[in-house]
Amino acid sequence: MPRDLKKLAKLKLLVTRMEADLGLSEHSHLNRSLVTAVADLNSKRAGCASTSDLLEHPLLQEFSRPSIFRALKAMEVSGEIKKVGPVRGYYAPAQ
Amino acid sequence: MKEHIQNFIVVTIAYLVAFALTTAVIAPIQSIYLSAVPPAISLLFLPHGVRILAAYFFGWHSILYLIPSGYLTHFLWIETQGVDLDLTAPMVSIIASYIGVKLISLIPSIGFRDFNMSAWKWLLLAGFLGSIFNGLGHGLLQNEFSLSTQILGYAIGDVSGQFALMIALIYYFRYIQKSV
Numbered sequence: 001m002p003r004d005l006k007k008l009a010k011l012k013l014l015v016t017r018m019e020a021d022l023g024l025s026e027h028s029h030l031n032r033s034l035v036t037a038v039a040d041l042n043s044k045r046a047g048c049a050s051t052s053d054l055l056e057h058p059l060l061q062e063f064s065r066p067s068i069f070r071a072l073k074a075m076e077v078s079g080e081i082k083k084v085g086p087v088r089g090y091y092a093p094a095q
Numbered sequence: 096m097k098e099h100i101q102n103f104i105v106v107t108i109a110y111l112v113a114f115a116l117t118t119a120v121i122a123p124i125q126s127i128y129l130s131a132v133p134p135a136i137s138l139l140f141l142p143h144g145v146r147i148l149a150a151y152f153f154g155w156h157s158i159l160y161l162i163p164s165g166y167l168t169h170f171l172w173i174e175t176q177g178v179d180l181d182l183t184a185p186m187v188s189i190i191a192s193y194i195g196v197k198l199i200s201l202i203p204s205i206g207f208r209d210f211n212m213s214a215w216k217w218l219l220l221a222g223f224l225g226s227i228f229n230g231l232g233h234g235l236l237q238n239e240f241s242l243s244t245q246i247l248g249y250a251i252g253d254v255s256g257q258f259a260l261m262i263a264l265i266y267y268f269r270y271i272q273k274s275v
Contacts, residue, residue: 004098004101004102007152010152011148011152011264012268013214014214014215014218014261015215015261015264015265015268016268017213017214017215018213018215018261018262018265019265021213021215021216022262024262024265
């Protein structure tokens with residue numbers, strides 16, 4: 001790899017780490033918006049937020065459908081949100 | 096040789112842009128809202144961030160890359176502010192920044208290549224150290240030491256300027272990524 005590319009990669013790594021540490025990354029922005037949307041729908045729809053409602057939520061309009069689905073899965077694994085109800089596609093904030 | 100010319104151009108442009116933003120945008124705002132702060136002290140001195148990042152990425156070569164832009168802005172500063180500064184002042188600032196980064200890189204567990212340690216935080220610490228050395232150096236040149244202006248004033252302005260520059264880089268990379 002040319003040395004100037006190595007330096008660019010080094011700079012990118014530096015700012016990416018800073019972005020993540022400060023909570024400025026697009027990923028953390030999506031996560032925060034998703035948790036807020038789940039909590040908002042949760043308070044309106046008797047304890048759960050459906051995937052279709054989340055996709056239409058104003059806070060999530062700037063994100064693509066695949067990004068939202070990926071984030072939902074990752075946040076369910078990390079315990080930030082949980083699945084609720086007998087059928088798939090319903091979420092609530094983790095207590 | 097080509098690589099040195101490229102690095103020199105990048106560092107020079109970055110330093111001149113940072114200096115222009117500091118003097119043409121930040122300084123007037125500071126003089127309106129924080130008029131109690133002496134004009135010689137910028138509370139958001141962006142060029143310090145360029146000096147530290149240059150020292151981090153290019154090592155001792157950064158000293159050579161920064162000399163022309165350092166002296167150009169030095170003479171512009173003297174001309175516009177009407178202050179009397181020692182001719183060696185830009186060298187002191189450049190070398191102080193390099194020493195700050197070099198000292199931090201000597202801590203074995205941090206190293207230049209270790210990014211698992213949040214390198215940006217260590218770079219801010221390097222910027223703080225460099226700023227302290229810069230303040231002490233300028234104090235020696237002017238034969239007077241003032242903790243509030245030369246040491247703390249420089250340190251606050253330099254570190255906040257470096258932090259602001261690094262935040263600007265985050266948004267620059269984000270913009271580049273979206274526009275490609």
